[in-house]
Amino acid sequence: MPSRISDSFRAHHSQKYFDLNLIKELPESHAWTSSSDDHYASENSRDFDSIPVIDLDNNNNVLEHIGHACKKWGAFQIINHSIPEKLLQAIEVAGQSLFSLPMQQKLKASRSPEGVTGYGVARISSFFPKLMWSEGFTIVGSPIEHARQLWPKDYKKFCEIIEEYEKEMEKLAGRLMWLMLGSLGITKEDVKWAFGPKGGCAALQLNSYPACPDPGRAMGLAAHTDSTILTILHQNNTSGLQVYQEESSGWVTVPPIQGALVVNVGDLLHILSNGSYPSILHRAIVNRTQHRLSVAYLYGPPSGVRVSPLSKLVDQKHPPLYKAVTWSEYLGTKAKHFDKALSSVRLCVPLSGFTDAKDHNGVQVG
Ligand SMILES: C=C1C[C@]23C[C@@]1(O)CC[C@H]2[C@@]12CCC[C@@](C)(C(=O)O1)[C@H]2[C@@H]3C(=O)O
Numbered sequence: 001m002p003s004r005i006s007d008s009f010r011a012h013h014s015q016k017y018f019d020l021n022l023i024k025e026l027p028e029s030h031a032w033t034s035s036s037d038d039h040y041a042s043e044n045s046r047d048f049d050s051i052p053v054i055d056l057d058n059n060n061n062v063l064e065h066i067g068h069a070c071k072k073w074g075a076f077q078i079i080n081h082s083i084p085e086k087l088l089q090a091i092e093v094a095g096q097s098l099f100s101l102p103m104q105q106k107l108k109a110s111r112s113p114e115g116v117t118g119y120g121v122a123r124i125s126s127f128f129p130k131l132m133w134s135e136g137f138t139i140v141g142s143p144i145e146h147a148r149q150l151w152p153k154d155y156k157k158f159c160e161i162i163e164e165y166e167k168e169m170e171k172l173a174g175r176l177m178w179l180m181l182g183s184l185g186i187t188k189e190d191v192k193w194a195f196g197p198k199g200g201c202a203a204l205q206l207n208s209y210p211a212c213p214d215p216g217r218a219m220g221l222a223a224h225t226d227s228t229i230l231t232i233l234h235q236n237n238t239s240g241l242q243v244y245q246e247e248s249s250g251w252v253t254v255p256p257i258q259g260a261l262v263v264n265v266g267d268l269l270h271i272l273s274n275g276s277y278p279s280i281l282h283r284a285i286v287n288r289t290q291h292r293l294s295v296a297y298l299y300g301p302p303s304g305v306r307v308s309p310l311s312k313l314v315d316q317k318h319p320p321l322y323k324a325v326t327w328s329e330y331l332g333t334k335a336k337h338f339d340k341a342l343s344s345v346r347l348c349v350p351l352s353g354f355t356d357a358k359d360h361n362g363v364q365v366g
């Protein structure tokens with residue numbers, strides 16, 4: 001079993017790189033149909049309703065709002081989160097400057113077949129027959145090695161912005177974790193591992209979605225859940241993120257709101273909450289005219305710490321539904337089983353009475 005997040009995701013097959021910015025007609029390799037993805041054909045975006053927007057400065061019932069958002073949607077947007085607007089703009093500029101480099105330059109910082117960090121296609125690509133209309137760059141800790149390959153003489157500014165962003169996001173992610181757990185009645189005394197010397201682990205994922213000649217048949221990033229406790233996503237002013245709403249079996253657009261950040265419930269919070277807060281299935285679609293950029297801060301527990309359903313949420317009527325796993329073990333499971341990863345760490349299928357834990361493999365518990 002891998003021991004660090006950097007050991008966990010291995011490429012399944014070698015990859016031919018397309019420069020999506022130059023392609024004028026959608027190649028067959030990128031043309032999705034309903035059989036390319038089970039969720040592709042689901043009823044399309046209902047834009048009259050979307051995930052809640054929560055003001056972190058407004059102490060009035062904030063825990064209640066967060067609890068409701070996590071249960072009903074598995075995602076919400078936050079405003080007044082204390083990340084300076086200037087930093088959000090700076091990370092967008094940093095992402096733009098990376099993705100607008102010539103392809104042969106970006107390939108110098110390619111993610112290796114055994115690695116996690118660097119430039120490449122979505123790593124979940126190997127689970128789909130078609131390629132996605134996106135490119136990504138993954139950072140864990142300092143980006144200096146890859147930044148030097150991209151800009152041999154001029155890498156410092158990029159590194160400074162990334163490190164500042166990671167520092168601010170770590171604080172916000174810790175605060176959000178306690179708010180989300182707090183809404184379940186969990187206090188800091190109940191989660192000893194969170195106070196280790198190293199704090200949580202994290203990865204930063206920059207995603208680029210070039211304008212697409214045939215957006216109706218393309219897919220930016222296929223439907224997935226994140227293997228995190230929570231993810232904080234910044235999207236530029238172009239929409240594309242959609243979340244799957246179980247209740248109405250449809251995709252719901254998450255509209256970009258200037259200065260707001262999107263928070264997703266990940267699989268490890270699903271496990272910690274014993275299924276009370278199901279991880280959110282989401283995807284990114286593309287459009288004909290605008291380039292889209294997103295930055296995901298993927299936050300998990302400290303390395304080596306096993307997470308399992310919190311004992312306060314477990315009793316005779318609510319037995320633990322999931323095995324204890326470290327983040328890197330779970331990432332290894334995800335790399336192997338993808339959307340069946342949660343069910344593969346399920347402990348038992350209860351005889352009756354549990355209707356709230358979904359495993360994203362089409363089976364509702366109960
Ligand atoms: C820590 C991680 C989560 C992630 C795999 C990774 O090692 C680094 C990239 C992450 C990401 C971002 C895009 C969607 C996703 C499913 C993927 O393929 O790479 C997630 C992974 C995850 O949450 O499982």
Ligand SMILES: O=C(O)CCC(=O)C(=O)O
Nearest residue numbers: 205207226241284294296
């Ligand atoms: O680009 C987006 O809106 C989604 C990105 C995402 O889901 C991810 O990086 O995990």
Ligand SMILES: [Fe+2]
Nearest residue numbers: 224225226282
């Ligand atoms: Fe995601």
